[in-house]
Amino acid sequence: xxxxxxxxxxxxxxxxxxxxxxxxxxxxxxxxxxxxxxxxxxxxxxxxxxxxxxxxxxxxxxxxxxxxxxxxxxxxxxxxxxxxxxxxxxxxxxxxxxxxxxxxxxxxxxxxxxxxxxxxxxxxxxxxxxxxxxxxxxxxxxxxxxxxxxxxxxxxxxxxxxxxxxxxxxxxxxxxxxxxxxxxxxxxxxxxxxxxxxxxxxxxxxxxxxxxxxxxxxxxxxxxxxxxxxxxxxxxxxxxxxxxxxxxxxxxxxxxxxxxxxxxxxxxxxxxxxxxxxxxxxxxxxxxxxxxxxxxxxxxxxxxxxxxxxxxxxxxxxxxxxxxxxxxxxxxxxxxxxxxxxxxxxxxxxxxxxxxxxxxxxxxxxxxxxxxxxxxxxxxxxxxxxxxxxxxxxxxxxxxxxxxxx
Numbered sequence: 001x002x003x004x005x006x007x008x009x010x011x012x013x014x015x016x017x018x019x020x021x022x023x024x025x026x027x028x029x030x031x032x033x034x035x036x037x038x039x040x041x042x043x044x045x046x047x048x049x050x051x052x053x054x055x056x057x058x059x060x061x062x063x064x065x066x067x068x069x070x071x072x073x074x075x076x077x078x079x080x081x082x083x084x085x086x087x088x089x090x091x092x093x094x095x096x097x098x099x100x101x102x103x104x105x106x107x108x109x110x111x112x113x114x115x116x117x118x119x120x121x122x123x124x125x126x127x128x129x130x131x132x133x134x135x136x137x138x139x140x141x142x143x144x145x146x147x148x149x150x151x152x153x154x155x156x157x158x159x160x161x162x163x164x165x166x167x168x169x170x171x172x173x174x175x176x177x178x179x180x181x182x183x184x185x186x187x188x189x190x191x192x193x194x195x196x197x198x199x200x201x202x203x204x205x206x207x208x209x210x211x212x213x214x215x216x217x218x219x220x221x222x223x224x225x226x227x228x229x230x231x232x233x234x235x236x237x238x239x240x241x242x243x244x245x246x247x248x249x250x251x252x253x254x255x256x257x258x259x260x261x262x263x264x265x266x267x268x269x270x271x272x273x274x275x276x277x278x279x280x281x282x283x284x285x286x287x288x289x290x291x292x293x294x295x296x297x298x299x300x301x302x303x304x305x306x307x308x309x310x311x312x313x314x315x316x317x318x319x320x321x322x323x324x325x326x327x328x329x330x331x332x333x334x335x336x337x338x339x340x341x342x343x344x345x346x347x348x349x350x351x352x353x354x355x356x357x358x359x360x361x362x363x364x365x366x367x368x369x370x371x372x373x374x375x376x377x378x379x380x381x382x383x384x385x386x387x388x389x390x391x392x393x394x395x396x397x398x399x400x401x402x403x404x405x406x
Contacts, residue, residue, distance in 0.1 A: 001182035003030040011175060020166030029184060032175065036212055036228070037159030040221060041114050041130075050088035054119040060126075061134070062086035064111050069099040084113055084126070091117075092125035098170075101131065110134045114158055130158045130170060159213055176213045185209060192231060202227045248292040253323060253335065255288040257316040265315050268360065269308060277305045281312050288316065307350060310339065311357040318363055344369045 001010055006028055007021060026032055046059045062084040069080050080095035080102030093113065095101045105111060115129025161172045190197075190205040197204060203211060203223055212224035262285070266273055273281075280298060287294040300306050314337040321330050339354075341347035351367040351374065358365055367374040 001029060001179060001184045003028065003033070003184065003188065005029050007032060011178070014166075016166035017171070020164045023164050024162065024167070029179060032172075033179065033184075033209055033213075035161060035172070036225075037161050037169075039160045040215065041158045041160065048088040049084070049086050049091050052091060052117045052124060054117055054124055056117040057115070058117055059112060059114040060084060060086065060091070061110070061112050062090070064093075064105055064109055065107055067102045067105060067107060069102050084111065092120075092123070093129060094125050095128055098128065105131065105133070128170075130173065132158075159215075180210065180214070192234065196234070200230060202230060244295075247295060250293055251291060252293040253320065254291050255285075255316055255320045255335075257285060257288075257319065261319060262312065262316065265312060268357075273308065274305065277309055280309050284309070284313050285316060288313070307353055308357075311354060313337075314339065314354070315358070315361075344371060 007013065007026065008018065010029065013021070021027070024035065026035055041057075041059065046061070047056070049060055049062065052058055052060070063086075064082050064084050067080070067082040069078065071078055077097055078099035079097075080093075080099040082093040082102055082105070083090055084093055085091075093115075110133070112132045112134055113126055113129040115126040117124050118127040159169065159173060161169045163169060185206045188206055188209075192202070192205070196202075202208075205227075208224040208227040211220040212228070215221035215224070262281070266281075284294070284296065284298075287296065298306055298309060317335050317337050320335050321332070322335055323330070339350060341350055347367060347369055351365060354365050364375060
């Protein structure tokens with residue numbers, strides 16, 4: 001069985017199961033393996049049979065007997081029946097619509113059953129329990145779940161999967177058993193490097209897939225989840241690193257401002273810039289000196305001075321001459337800045353703030369929104385010219401509008 005094999009080709013599925021698998025976006029063996037359990041049945045609910053009461057979701061250990069298959073007297077649905085006994089008593093087992101399960105267990109075998117205790121006409125019984133064959137029986141519910149030789153038990157609990165009509169956790173459990181028995185994971189490649197796995201003490205992909213579907217104990221399940229959580233973050237970081245290096249292939253203007261000009265601009269603020277603001281400005285200016293575009297996120301609370309930092313960066317840009325074909329600054333013209341805001345109200349607020357920041361300079365500040373255009377200094381014709389010093393406050397909706405067209 002290969003990872004790319006279609007489930008319909010490897011398993012006998014009825015129409016309801018096909019529809020359910022499509023709804024869960026499970027089409028191949030690989031899709032099935034990466035459909036992880038959402039939780040596991042609790043091992044702390046192990047009880048003696050004599051302690052069971054109707055309504056309990058319990059796990060019991062015992063030897064099974066009186067296995068048979070039949071059909072309901074009126075409903076005619078196929079059923080499997082049996083009986084499990086431990087040192088404290090015995091209880092009837094009934095599998096509705098799953099008569100085949102009674103043929104998968106042999107008389108006298110030691111098993112672990114997990115199911116709901118239901119009240120019937122003739123007493124209580126376990127309805128549709130999950131079963132697991134055991135090599136040895138614990139003496140009672142408080143005895144060890146492991147053999148004294150050190151060999152682990154075949155499972156500490158049953159996985160509970162995201163289900164939909166037509167597919168149950170029981171189907172997933174038994175189908176996973178078949179996938180593992182077919183040695184599907186023998187040659188599965190691990191895309192996380194071995195040195196990374198050793199550094200962070202993570203299991204291999206093959207081991208993690210087995211542990212997440214059939215954990216031997218709680219630690220195994222947690223280790224598997226840790227590995228897949230790490231893998232997700234690791235993949236995101238790799239993608240971001242790849243995008244970062246690809247992004248650096250783009251070219252950008254190299255802007256090298258004079259420190260004295262920046263210091264003079266900061267002195268005009270109605271407040272003294274904080275140490276954090278100065279540090280952020282230095283970092284942004286250092287990025288702007290490079291020959292590839294900057295990609296930074298400036299985060300801060302309301303009133304922390306983000307607009308002042310943006311104004312300083314804008315000042316540096318509009319003071320810069322454009323580069324010629326020879327890579328040297330031209331002796332005419334200036335660069336422009338577009339400053340986008342998500343709403344017209346915020347764009348208007350920034351427009352008015354920048355008027356104050358640049359009032360003392362021969363710089364045009366324009367506002368382009370869905371409801372109209374404004375400009376400072378004011379000119380009768382509301383058209384923003386390209387060329388000359390300019391800074392434009394825009395909304396995201398009109399980010400594609402060229403300043404020349406207003």
